[in-house]
């Protein structure tokens with residue numbers, strides 16, 4: 001029997017793709033497609049809204065009485081209702097919403113005593129694999145390799161460097177015993193901009209509609225090794241979230257990570 005899935009933020013860009021790919025996978029029974037009260041899509045069949053087939057589940061602010069797992073890609077404003085519902089009804093939670101406050105993240109930890117939970121700001125399988133190997137590559141290459149991280153995103157992205165670029169830098173810094181975040185040098189300009197040893201250069205390009213590019217450059221005299229990740233569209237996050245949801249169903253209460261889901265703990 002397939003796990004019963006609720007998609008929270010069902011009308012959003014991520015929510016619609018989660019519904020579409022969950023249907024396509026044939027591995028879930030979607031039992032809820034939740035949205036904020038008064039959303040103009042309320043009452044519309046969630047499968048049709050997602051550009052897939054009708055599934056007889058209307059978009060609604062009313063959550064079903066039971067489910068195995070919820071995937072939430074909504075907004076921090078939805079957080080209290082989402083977490084309370086999952087904790088009270090013992091529904092496993094894949095939490096992809098970003099921008100949560102410290103107190104919200106603390107509440108996530110508390111809720112993980114009651115339900116199995118995964119919270120990750122980047123659920124892409126490829127990026128999580130890169131997170132897990134980048135430190136290993138840094139330590140294998142050794143201190144004579146300069147490290148620069150170049151990330152590219154669309155013109156609408158507000159923050160820089162990206163959260164993923166910072167995670168990559170943090171993992172590299174840990175592997176090279178560099179003080180994080182003081183080892184980071186954001187961009188370079190001016191006449192005294194010579195590269196210093198034991199620093200990680202961070203560069204953020206913002207242009208057009210680039211979905212997301214991350215290059216970690218390791219360079220020494222004579223050669224360069226570059227690890228690259230390229231996001232073609234949002235489906236890489238969606239596939240990671242669906243994989244996390246399948247993995248999470250039936251687990252004991254606790255806080256899990258994409259590292260657990262993907263079995264990456266060995267690096």
Ligand code: NAD
Pocket residue numbers: 008009010011012013014015034035036037039073074075076077078081095096097098099120121122123124237
């Ligand atoms: P979006 O604005 O297109 O969709 C958000 C949806 O949530 C909207 O349809 C909105 O109406 C709905 N919503 C608002 N309040 C709600 C409530 N109380 N209950 C239910 N639904 C509610 O945004 P998006 O691009 O789909 O992204 C959603 C979230 O996912 C953002 O926080 C984004 O940063 C995050 N995100 C995370 C990852 C990851 O890998 N973790 C990847 C991509 C996006």
